[in-house]
Amino acid sequence: MTRFAIPLAVLRSEWIKLRTARATYIALIAAFVFGLGAGLLDVLSVTDHWATMSAADRAGFDPVGDPLSGFQLSELALGALGVLAVSTEYATGMIRSTLIATPRRAVVYTAKALVLGLFALLASELCAFAAFFLGQLVLRRQHLDVSVTTPHVLRAITFAGLYMAVVTMVGFGLGALIRHTAGAIAAMFALVFLIYPAARAFEGSSYLPDHLALANAASALASIASPTGPHAQRIPSFAFASFDLVLYLVVFLGLGAARALRDA
Amino acid sequence: MNNQSQAPVVEIRGLTKRFGRTAVVNDLSFRVEPGRVTGFLGPNGAGKSTTMRMILGLDTPTAGRALIGGRPYRALDKPLHTVGALLEADAVHPGRRARDHLAWLAASNALPAGRVGETLERTGLSSVAGKRAGGFSLGMRQRLGIAAALLGDPPVLLFDEPVNGLDPQGVLWIRTLMKSMAAEGRTVLVSSHLMSEMALTADHVIVIGRGQLLADTGMRQFIESAGPGASLEEAYMRLTAQAVDYRADVAAAIPTETRGPGR
Numbered sequence: 001m002t003r004f005a006i007p008l009a010v011l012r013s014e015w016i017k018l019r020t021a022r023a024t025y026i027a028l029i030a031a032f033v034f035g036l037g038a039g040l041l042d043v044l045s046v047t048d049h050w051a052t053m054s055a056a057d058r059a060g061f062d063p064v065g066d067p068l069s070g071f072q073l074s075e076l077a078l079g080a081l082g083v084l085a086v087s088t089e090y091a092t093g094m095i096r097s098t099l100i101a102t103p104r105r106a107v108v109y110t111a112k113a114l115v116l117g118l119f120a121l122l123a124s125e126l127c128a129f130a131a132f133f134l135g136q137l138v139l140r141r142q143h144l145d146v147s148v149t150t151p152h153v154l155r156a157i158t159f160a161g162l163y164m165a166v167v168t169m170v171g172f173g174l175g176a177l178i179r180h181t182a183g184a185i186a187a188m189f190a191l192v193f194l195i196y197p198a199a200r201a202f203e204g205s206s207y208l209p210d211h212l213a214l215a216n217a218a219s220a221l222a223s224i225a226s227p228t229g230p231h232a233q234r235i236p237s238f239a240f241a242s243f244d245l246v247l248y249l250v251v252f253l254g255l256g257a258a259r260a261l262r263d264a
Numbered sequence: 265m266n267n268q269s270q271a272p273v274v275e276i277r278g279l280t281k282r283f284g285r286t287a288v289v290n291d292l293s294f295r296v297e298p299g300r301v302t303g304f305l306g307p308n309g310a311g312k313s314t315t316m317r318m319i320l321g322l323d324t325p326t327a328g329r330a331l332i333g334g335r336p337y338r339a340l341d342k343p344l345h346t347v348g349a350l351l352e353a354d355a356v357h358p359g360r361r362a363r364d365h366l367a368w369l370a371a372s373n374a375l376p377a378g379r380v381g382e383t384l385e386r387t388g389l390s391s392v393a394g395k396r397a398g399g400f401s402l403g404m405r406q407r408l409g410i411a412a413a414l415l416g417d418p419p420v421l422l423f424d425e426p427v428n429g430l431d432p433q434g435v436l437w438i439r440t441l442m443k444s445m446a447a448e449g450r451t452v453l454v455s456s457h458l459m460s461e462m463a464l465t466a467d468h469v470i471v472i473g474r475g476q477l478l479a480d481t482g483m484r485q486f487i488e489s490a491g492p493g494a495s496l497e498e499a500y501m502r503l504t505a506q507a508v509d510y511r512a513d514v515a516a517a518i519p520t521e522t523r524g525p526g527r
Contacts, residue, residue, distance in 0.1 A: 013371040102372050
């Protein structure tokens with residue numbers, strides 16, 4: 001291939017596909033309801049019980065991380081959207097229509113990933129900032145709120161959104177690799193949630209598996225409090241957690257591409 | 265399509281497709297000329313759909329080439345302007361509205377948005393344009409597939425079993441459509457198992473069996489070759505009898521012809 005360009009027409013086509021699928025709206029609603037709702041319940045509980053909370057519990061409170069605690073559910077909804085954005089094409093046979101219209105598989109795969117990635121990033125950032133500001137409104141009652149200009153706050157919110165967008169694209173890569181919706185969603189779930197307990201089995205010899213687990217990376221990225229207690233060692237540094245995001249993105253988009261560029 | 269004499273030829277040269285040790289298509293060569301309807305016949309498993317998939321760049325040939333106007337399909341820029349294809353009618357997301365299905369297809373090849381409405385009109389789907397494809401009858405899904413094929417007003421049309429599931433009006437409609445497309449100078453290749461329908465529609469026949477060419481001739485000569493007063497069905501049965509017998513023995517070893525990716 002001498003020249004590789006993504007025609008605007010193919011990007012537009014993929015955008016029409018994304019915005020005319022019901023799953024897109026369902027996933028988006030689920031991400032916002034869970035993301036904002038669970039975070040809201042978390043901070044309401046903190047402000048209601050602040051007076052009676054132990055010193056240890058108070059020390060564990062994070063005015064940025066707590067409002068974002070619903071993201072564990074949001075990321076599942078967006079990860080599922082990532083899977084569905086590609087797996088349904090194979091499940092329904094629609095991929096043949098796609099490849100007849102755009103025979104170059106690399107163009108289709110890249111355009112799909114770009115459109116979904118950008119959409120997921122916008123939605124995730126919107127969700128992260130909304131969750132943060134909603135949380136601060138509640139926390140203000142007990143004067144526990146922080147300003148967005150406080151050091152590391154903006155970074156934590158931004159990376160919370162970035163993290164969710166990466167999980168969406170991990171779902172996308174798995175969808176392209178596995179092509180079966182249920183199988184890919186199960187794999188995505190295992191990767192995001194079940195790696196965490198699995199990594200703990202290695203703690204006797206190394207904390208590296210812990211540092212590679214997405215759940216621990218999320219703790220490092222989307223908070224401003226330093227981790228304390230025995231859990232602290234499991235949390236990677238901010239830089240390592242950022243590296244995790246890049247690693248997951250490259251590995252899973254790569255695996256998806258390896259299969260998508262072969263037979264339809 | 266403005267210039268009637270310039271519709272591209274579809275040319276198959278030594279085309280071979282093996283799945284494991286089985287050759288589903290074996291050194292197949294033929295040309296599909298513009299200006300006539302070419303019927304593409306053969307028993308189940310003869311390799312018709314695999315050949316169509318290779319013409320469309322969906323399967324990679326093990327050997328040989330499939331060319332449209334001298335170029336492989338994957339080398340075509342905005343191919344919907346050149347080739348319209350109807351494969352199986354399920355190449356549609358069931359949750360998507362008919363209009364939206366055509367809209368993304370049109371956008372991918374930079375076709376004007378107005379083509380969607382025109383094509384829906386032409387295929388009689390205007391009244392259900394806002395309905396989700398999953399609720400369509402087989403005949404309506406078939407019409408939506410044909411609408412997708414006509415979207416780019418292409419000079420080359422490939423139809424795999426287009427009359428499946430169509431009611432008598434639909435069958436007449438597709439027959440008239442294909443004949444008028446050929447009369448306009450387009451290149452039309454249509455596969456079918458319905459011999460009586462083929463006899464009414466096609467001007468030329470290509471018959472394959474076991475992935476190899478059995479006949480490539482005018483419809484009239486083909487029928488007459490079976491003797492005086494013979495029908496297309498009789499001519500076809502005589503020609504493919506051995507191919508079918510052979511199939512039956514090895515059927516278990518051969519991947520199904522409509523090897524859809526969705527499983």
